[in-house]
Amino acid sequence: MFYYSMKRRLIGKPLKSTQLSEQRLNKTKALAILSSDALSSVAYGPEQILIILMTVGMAAFxxxxxxxxxxxxxLAIIILSYRQIIYAYPHGGGAYMVSKENLGMNPGLVAGxxxxxxxxxxxxxSVSAGTDAITSAIPALYDYRVYLAVGLVFLLTVLNLRGLNESASILAYPVYLFILAILxxxxxxxxxxxxxxxxxxxHSPMGxxxxxxxxxxxxxxxxxxSSALTGVEAISNAIPNFKQPEPVNAAKTLSYMGIILAILFCGIVFISYYYGVAPTMKETVVSQVGAEIFGRGGFYYFIQGTTALILVLAANTGYSAFPLLAVNLTNDQFLPRMFRMRGDRLGYSNGIIFLGVTASLLIIAFQVHTEHLIPLYAVGVFIPFTLAQAGMMRKWMRGKPEGWRAKLMINTAGAIICFVVxxxxxxxKFSQVWPVLIFLPIVIWVFHQIRKHYIAVGEQLKITKETEALAPDGNVIIVPVSGITRVVDNSLQYARSLSPDRLIAVYVAFEKEDIKTFEKKWAAWQPDVKLVTLYSPYRSIIQPLSKFINIVEKKAREANFQVTVIFPQFIPKKGWHNFLHNQSSLMIRANLLYRKNLIITIVPYHLIK
Structure with missing residues (x-):
């Protein structure tokens, strides 16, 4: 009850499936939620340029x-390309769908x-960069940045579990405040x-x-x-999240995002150059520019506060797009089916939780060092960028629709530039991006193994005349017993209803004297139920019981009989009471579970106090 009470408080009451349309986003909310990653990158993209140029001196700024x-x-080429992708693939999927349909399954999996x-x-x-911005403004928090970052991931996970529309309503304000502050x-x-x-x-003069x-x-x-372009593809992956007409609204939102991103990015680069701002380890470029223009007063903290918020909320792009990408991969049997299940609030909650957990582990592993994550992050974006552009090139050359030459030129230019980047x-940055060359093949291999498993399961579960099961002529029931109790009596009564004539109770004793004592008690209590007693000198229950079941199973197969093992089990009133009792039946069931021709049944007996 405590779990369900906390769940309701954190994520709210369940929504009906008919309320799904209410969770879709209008352009205003979608721009905030799906563009926050791209827009936030202006806080570190210009800085990445200056870090490289600084290696030859500030004169190169x-x-x-x-x-x-x-x-x-x-950016303009990518925006034009993804607008075409949105209209060509209105059900979402982005680079994965484009690459899969035009270049083949394996290129699609590389993109996906x-x-x-x-x-x-x-x-x-995003959360690491947001934490950097917070600790730039409040240096006292620097030593607690890992705890702060993981806490922010948990908060974002909970907000997204509450539903897309509700999280968008809350998170849209900081995004627009950030845009206003930077402008x-x-x-x-x-x-x-x-x-x-x-x-x-x-600053040094141009030239x-x-x-x-x-x-x-x-x-x-x-x-x-170009790391500032990360997140541009998210809208094409999340088209189903838009209100109708989805492709039109998604394409307009993508254009708005591109215009705003271009203005903010160029503006910060221009101001940084003229003010002669150089990147440092403990203070971001945006922080330095804000301090130069406004001093370290109220407006400076407003800029830093909104920058920190947008950097943290940029993670929400991942929360919006990742579950839909997972659904597309699941539809093609490359991911577990749990990713296709909607939660209480109609979001793909398993994908949201998986994303939050894995991101937290990554933050802990890298200790919130953003500079180590950005190259790895950026190269992971430009691989699907390149494949998506190449896929669209193939699409235009094969279909040759009206105006295909102009579209082909755009995609060709985009493919070349993205490949060069x-x-x-x-x-x-090989020392920082090499993990992609290891993890990406592993992920693709896992995708193939999952699909291979699903295909194998489907083939084995498919009913044909050759695979139709033959009905057994009867049932042999085995009931392992540990004593004479109500729990055992409850199970025996159930077993009698299934097969009263072929019912065997099995008792495993560690001492020979116990066998004689138990047989006498059993004969007085259940004289009509056959009892088999097994002596176990090495105090193992599993080994002698398994051998006995093997013997019964072999004879049953010869007579076309089915063998069922019924386990008596009492259920304590409170969950923690389970720790006070022997869990031997659990180990026995685990040992027998993978036996092909054996049916295992649990008969619960509920305690009332």
Whole structure:
């Protein structure tokens, strides 16, 4: 009762299946929930560019401006591509469905497996980055960042278990407050720059020659800055979460997200460059820019507070998209069927819980070091990006619908650029992204093993004339007994109703004297029930009982009889009382459970106090 009471308090009362349409999102809520990951990346994407450029000196920071333009061009190509995917695959699935249908099952699994891992990383990275923002503003919490991050994951898990619409209603406000705060910071920064309040000495002029700059370094910076595009694909995976018409609303929301992301990303890069802000270990670039423009007053803490919230809430993109990806994989028999089950609040609760647990383990393993997670996270996004673009190229070349050449050009450009970015991550950050080369093949292998199991089970359960079971001519009942009690009497009465003529009670004794004593008591109590007593000098119940069952089973098969073992078991009134009693019947049942031609039955006897 305590469990159910806590469950109701945490996630609310169950919803009827007919209320499913009420859980769908309008564009306003969907933009907040499904775009929070992409929008939040502006808090660390520009910083990743500066970290690479800083290796040759702050004079190279002016390169961040053309790099930002390149990132925005890539963003535009990806947005246009995923708009096409939304209309071509209106039931969701994104890169997984595109790759599977156009490139084949294994490329589809590479895309699906990458996203499967990536959404776990989405939660871990977002919460870790949010924790960094909180500890930047409140340094006293730095030593407790792991506990803080895991606590935030638990809170997000509970909110999502309460239902998509309810979590969206709560979490939409911080997202829009973050957008407002960053726009105001950018606007104030541009105003100060235009007014001449920012010293020209704070930054190197554009075009300044920089010693040590190379094309390879610029590509590294571009790849690192492209981490700001993580989460862009989430809307295409979560189309069923939108109100009707789903594809139209999803495509519009994707466009709005792209416009906002481009403005925020370019704005932060521009302001950071002009103010000469350099990344440090203990303070983020956004924190430094906010302090330069507003000082460390109320508005600074408003920016930091909303940044921390959006970074944490970016994890909600994973909570929204991961369960639907899991459903698509489950429909193709690559994941356990439990991922397809809806919970009390009509969400895919098993997927939500799985995501929360695995992300928490990842946070603990990496000790909230965001810089170690971002490259791993970003490369996991660009693998499905590349496959989705290549899949759409194949689709246009095969179908050749109206305007297919323009669409093909967009997808070709996107595939090439995404592949280059992915390659740069592997070349420049191999020490951080190598786990993908291990975990992704393992995940795909697990997918295949699950599907292989389901196919094998389906084949074995399918009824044909050759596999129809022959009805047995009778039933032999074996009842293991440990004494003369009401529990045993209850089981014997049930056994008599099934097969009164072929009922055998079995008693295992550790001392020979106990056998004679028990046989006398049994003859006086149940003279019409055959009793078999087994002596066990090594004090094992399982071994002599199993041997006896083997003998009975062999004879029963010869006579076309079925053997059933009935276990008497009393059920205590309170669950914790089970720890006070011998669980030998549990071990015996576990030993017999995998016997092919044996039926195991439990006859419970409920205690009242």
């Amino acid at each position: 002016w390169y961040s401006l053309p790099i930002a333009v390149g990132v925005v061009i890539l 497996g990458s996203l499967f891992i990536d959404y776990i990383l989405t939660v871990a990275v 105001m910071m950018i606007g104030a920064g541009v105003y100060h720059i235009a007014a001449g309040d920012v010293s020209p000495a704070a 300044t020659p920089v010693t040590g700059i190379t094309l390879f370094l610029l590509l590294r910076a571009f790849a690192s800055g 992915m390659l740069m991550f592997f070349l420049t």
